[in-house]
Amino acid sequence: xxxxxxxxxxxxxxxxxxxxxxxxxxxxxxxxxxxxxxxxxxxxxxxxxxxxxxxxxxxxxxxxxxxxxxxxxxxxxxxxxxxxxxxxxxxxxxxxxxxxxxxxxxxxxxxxxxxxxxxxxxxxxxxxxxxxxxxxxxxxxxxxxxxxxxxxxxxxxxxxxxxxxxxxxxxxxxxxxxxxxxxxxxxxxxxxxxxxxxxxxxxxxxxxxxxxxxxxxxxxxxxxxxxxxxxxxxxxxxxxxxxxxxxxxxxxxxxxxxxxxxxxxxxxxxxxxxxxxxxxxxxxxxxxxxxxxxxxxxxxxxxxxxxxxxxxxxxxxx
Amino acid sequence: xxxxxxxxxxxxxxxxxxxxxxxxxxxxxxxxxxxxxxxxxxxxxxxxxxxxxxxxxxxxxxxxxxxxxxxxxxxxxxxxxxxxxxxxxxxxxxxxxxxxxxxxxxxxxxxxxxxxxxxxxxxxxxxxxxxxx
Amino acid sequence: xxxxxxxxxxxxxxxxxxxxxxxxxxxxxxxxxxxxxxxxxxxxxxxxxxxxxxxxxxxxxxxxxxxxxxxxxxxxxxxxxxxxxxxxxxxxxxxxxxxxxxxxxxxxxxxxxxxxxxxxxxxxxxxxxxxxxxxxxxxxxxxxxxxxxxxxxxxxxxxxxxxxxxxxxxxxxxxxxxxxxxxxxxxxxxxxxxxxxxxxxxxxxxxxxxxxxxxxxxxxxxxxxxxxxxxxxxxxxxxxxxxxxxxxxxxxxxxxxxxxxxxxxxxxxxxxxxxxxxxxxx
Numbered sequence: 001x002x003x004x005x006x007x008x009x010x011x012x013x014x015x016x017x018x019x020x021x022x023x024x025x026x027x028x029x030x031x032x033x034x035x036x037x038x039x040x041x042x043x044x045x046x047x048x049x050x051x052x053x054x055x056x057x058x059x060x061x062x063x064x065x066x067x068x069x070x071x072x073x074x075x076x077x078x079x080x081x082x083x084x085x086x087x088x089x090x091x092x093x094x095x096x097x098x099x100x101x102x103x104x105x106x107x108x109x110x111x112x113x114x115x116x117x118x119x120x121x122x123x124x125x126x127x128x129x130x131x132x133x134x135x136x137x138x139x140x141x142x143x144x145x146x147x148x149x150x151x152x153x154x155x156x157x158x159x160x161x162x163x164x165x166x167x168x169x170x171x172x173x174x175x176x177x178x179x180x181x182x183x184x185x186x187x188x189x190x191x192x193x194x195x196x197x198x199x200x201x202x203x204x205x206x207x208x209x210x211x212x213x214x215x216x217x218x219x220x221x222x223x224x225x226x227x228x229x230x231x232x233x234x235x236x237x238x239x240x241x242x243x244x245x246x247x248x249x250x251x252x253x254x255x256x257x258x259x260x261x262x263x264x265x266x267x268x269x270x271x272x273x274x275x276x277x278x279x280x281x282x283x284x285x286x287x288x289x290x291x292x293x294x295x296x297x298x299x300x301x302x303x304x305x306x307x308x309x310x311x312x313x314x315x316x317x318x
Numbered sequence: 319x320x321x322x323x324x325x326x327x328x329x330x331x332x333x334x335x336x337x338x339x340x341x342x343x344x345x346x347x348x349x350x351x352x353x354x355x356x357x358x359x360x361x362x363x364x365x366x367x368x369x370x371x372x373x374x375x376x377x378x379x380x381x382x383x384x385x386x387x388x389x390x391x392x393x394x395x396x397x398x399x400x401x402x403x404x405x406x407x408x409x410x411x412x413x414x415x416x417x418x419x420x421x422x423x424x425x426x427x428x429x430x431x432x433x434x435x436x437x438x439x440x441x442x443x444x445x446x447x448x449x450x451x
Numbered sequence: 452x453x454x455x456x457x458x459x460x461x462x463x464x465x466x467x468x469x470x471x472x473x474x475x476x477x478x479x480x481x482x483x484x485x486x487x488x489x490x491x492x493x494x495x496x497x498x499x500x501x502x503x504x505x506x507x508x509x510x511x512x513x514x515x516x517x518x519x520x521x522x523x524x525x526x527x528x529x530x531x532x533x534x535x536x537x538x539x540x541x542x543x544x545x546x547x548x549x550x551x552x553x554x555x556x557x558x559x560x561x562x563x564x565x566x567x568x569x570x571x572x573x574x575x576x577x578x579x580x581x582x583x584x585x586x587x588x589x590x591x592x593x594x595x596x597x598x599x600x601x602x603x604x605x606x607x608x609x610x611x612x613x614x615x616x617x618x619x620x621x622x623x624x625x626x627x628x629x630x631x632x633x634x635x636x637x638x639x640x641x642x643x644x645x646x647x648x649x650x651x652x653x654x655x656x657x658x659x660x661x662x663x664x665x666x667x668x669x670x671x672x673x674x675x676x677x678x679x680x681x682x683x684x685x686x687x688x689x690x691x692x693x694x695x696x697x698x699x700x701x702x703x704x705x706x707x708x709x710x711x712x713x714x715x716x717x718x719x720x721x722x723x724x725x726x727x728x729x730x731x732x733x
Contacts, residue, residue, distance in 0.1 A: 001542065001543075003538065003542055004539060004542060004543070007531070007535065007539075008528075097526060097529070098522060098523075098524055098526040099526045099527070099528060101499075101504060101520070101522035101523075101526055102520075102522065102526045102527065102528075102582075103543075104503075104504065105502050105503065105504065105518070105519070105520040105522075106540070106543035106544055106586075107517075107543055107544040107545055107546065107586070108543040108544075315506075316505075317499075317503075317504040317505070318499050318504040318505065318522075327635070329634075329635070332706060332708065334655070334658075335635060361617045362614060362617040362618060365610070365613040365614055365616075365617045366610060366613075366614050368635075369606055369609040369610040369613050369635070369636065370613060370635045370636060371483050371613060371616070371635065371636050371637065371638050372613060372616050372617035373481070373482075373483070373616075373638050374635075374638070375617075436703050436705075437703070439705055440702075440703045440704045440705065443662070443704050443705060443706060444698070444704060447659070447662075447695075
C-alpha cells in the first residue's frame with residue numbers, strides 16, 4: 001500500500017514539493033535583496049509601525065508588490081489547492097474511472113486501502129504546511145515587525161496553522177469526493193468550505209479566551225497594534241459601562257462619505273466630559289493559545305470528516 | 319508431438335458439442351486415421367484451439383470410455399483402446415437401405431424433404447429421450 | 452463437492468425498489484456459469500454482491516475460496532505501465548503468482564513498459580484478465596467481458612478463460628445479455644429477470660428436459676407436459692415444454708437451443724426452472 005499511495009499520488013507530492021521549493025527560493029532571494037535595500041536606505045528602527053518609517057514601508061511594498069500579492073492569497077489559496085488536488089481526486093477519480101471496482105476487489109480490504117492512504121497523505125500534507133510556516137517565519141522579520149496575530153492572513157501562515165489548515169482542507173476534499181463521487185464538484189466544495197471556515201473560525205476566535213479590557217482616552221492607539229478587536233463600549237464618569245453614551249451628552253453631527261471629522265469631534269467632547277473608551281481585545285500574547293485552539297478544532301474536524309469518508313465509502317462501494 | 323487429430327465445431331448443426339467430438343473420433347477410427355495406442359488431444363489442447371468448455375471435452379472422452387473406445391490413464395492422457403471394426407460398417411449399410419425404403423414410402427405418400435426431416439428428427443429425439451427418462 | 456457460490460433469499464435494495472429479490476442459487480465448483488438476462492435485470496448487482504462490492508439487504512450469500520473480479524468496462528489505471536499494474540496486483544494480493552502474469556503477457560506480445568492507456572481495447576481486456584487470473588482465484592467473476600470487443604479479441608478472451616479452467620479447474624461466472632456468446636463455453640446457466648432468478652441449472656440437463664413442440668392447435672389442451680411458453684395460430688401451436696410425458700404422434704418435437712430456452716423463460720416471467728431444494732448439511 002505504501003508503494004501504491006506513492007504511485008497514485010506522486011504527481012501531487014512532487015508538484016507540491018516543487019512549488020514549496022520555488023516559493024522558498026523566491027522568498028530567500030527577495031528576502032536577501034530586501035535586507036540589502038533596507039540596510040542601505042532605512043532610518044534606524046525601520047521598517048516598522050513608526051510614522052518615520054512610512055516612506056520606507058511604502059517603498060518596500062511597491063518593490064515587492066508581486067510577492068505580497070501571492071502571499072496575501074496563500075492563506076486560503078494554499079489549503080484550497082491542497083484540498084482540491086490532493087483530497088478531491090482521492091476518491092472522486094476512483095469512482096469516476098470505475099477503478100474502485102478494481103481496487104476494492106483485491107485481497108487488501110477497503111478499510112486498509114483507505115486507512116493507509118489517508119494516514120500517509122495526511123502526514124505529508126501536514127509536513128508541507130509546516131515547511132510553509134517555517135519559510136514564512138524566516139522571511140517576514142526582514143520586513144519589520146508587522147505583527148503576526150491581529151491580521152488573519154499573517155496568523156494563518158505561521159506557527160502550526162498552515163499544517164492544520166492543509167490537513168483540514170485535504171479531509172474536506174476527500175469527504176466531498178466520497179459523497180459526490182466526482183472530482184470537479186468536490187473541488188468546488190473544498191474552495192467554498194475552506195473560505196467559509198476560515199472566516200468562521202476567525203469570528204469564533206473571539207471566544208478562545210477572556211478578552212483584555214482596556215479603558216482609555218485614546219482608542220485608536222489600541223486598535224493599530226497587533227491585536228484582535230472583540231468589542232467596544234463606553235464608560236461614563238461614574239464608572240458605568242454602556243454600549244453608547246446617552247443621547248444629548250454631546251452634540252453629534254453625521255459625517256458624509258468617508259470623512260471622520262464630526263465623529264472625532266463628538267468623541268473628543270465625550271472624553272472632555274469624563275467619558276472613556278472601553279476596548280475589549282485579544283493581544284499578541286495570545287498567539288500560541290489561539291494557534292493551538294484553531295489547530296485542535298481543525299484537527300477534530302478532520303477526524304470527523306475522515307470518519308464520514310470511511311462510512312460513506314464502505315457502505316456503497318460501487 | 320503434434321496431436322494426431324484436430325477437432326472442429328459446427329455450431330449451426332444443433333448437435334451438442336460433446337457429441338460432435340465423439341462423432342469425429344469415431345469417424346477417424348472408422349477411416350483408420352486413429353489406431354489403438356494413439357493419444358487423443360488433451361483437454362487443454364482442444365480448448366486452446368476451439369475455446370470451448372474443458373468439461374465438454376471430458377464428457378466426450380468419458381462417453382468414448384463408456385463405449386470402450388478409449389481409456390484415460392491418470393497423469394498421462396486419454397488413449398485409443400480399440401478400432402471400430404468392419405461389423406459396424408455392415409450395420410451402416412443395412413440401416414441405410416432400410417431408411418432409403420422408408421424415405422421412398424414417404425415420398426410416395428406426398429411428403430417432401432422438410433416433412434421427412436421433421437418426422438425423422440422428432441422420432442430420433444423421442445427415442446433418446448425415452449432412454450434417459 | 453462444495454458450492455462455489457451459494458445464495459439464499461438474497462435481496463438488494465436500490466433506492467426505493469429492489470434490484471434483486473429473493474434470489475437463491477447454488478453453483479457447484481468447477482463450472483462455467485452464464486448469467487443472462489435483459490438489461491436492468493440485476494446481473495451487475497448480483498455480481499457486485501458476489502464479489503463484496505455490495506452488502507445484501509436481505510438473505511445470505513457465501514463464496515468459497517479466493518474471488519477475482521473483472522468489472523464491466525474492464526477498469527485499469529490508465530497512466531500506469533503494464534508492469535506497474537502487475538506490481539499493483541502483487542502488492543495487494545498475497546496469493547499473486549507473478550510468473551503466470553508475465554508468461555501470459557509475453558505470449559500475447561503485450562510489452563510491460565507500455566502505458567495501459569496506449570493499449571488497444573483487446574489488449575486492455577487481456578491485461579485486466581491477467582490481473583484476475585494471477586491471483587490464483589477459486590472463483591472468477593466477469594461482468595460482460597465480451598462487450599466492446601471485436602470478434603478476434605472476444606475469441607482470445609474466451610480462449611484464455613477456457614485454458615485457465617482446463618489447467619486449474621476454477622469456477623467462472625460470466626454475465627452477458629447475449630446468450631449466443633456463451634453457448635459453447637458455459638455448462639451452467641442462471642437466468643435473471645427483473646431481479647429474480649428464473650432459471651438455474653446444468654445446461655445439458657435443461658436441454659434434455661425441454662422440448663420445442665409444433666403441432667395442431669387442438670392437441671394443446673391435452674398435453675402431458677409443463678408448458679413454459681406458447682404461441683398459437685388458428686391451426687398450429689408452437690410450445691416450449693418441460694418434462695413431457697407420452698406425446699401424441701402428431702406433435703413434432705425437436706431440441707431447444709439455449710437461446711430459445713432463455714427467451715422462452717424471459718417471455719413468461721412467472722415460470723421457473725430451479726433445482727429441487729437440497730438438504731443442508733449441518
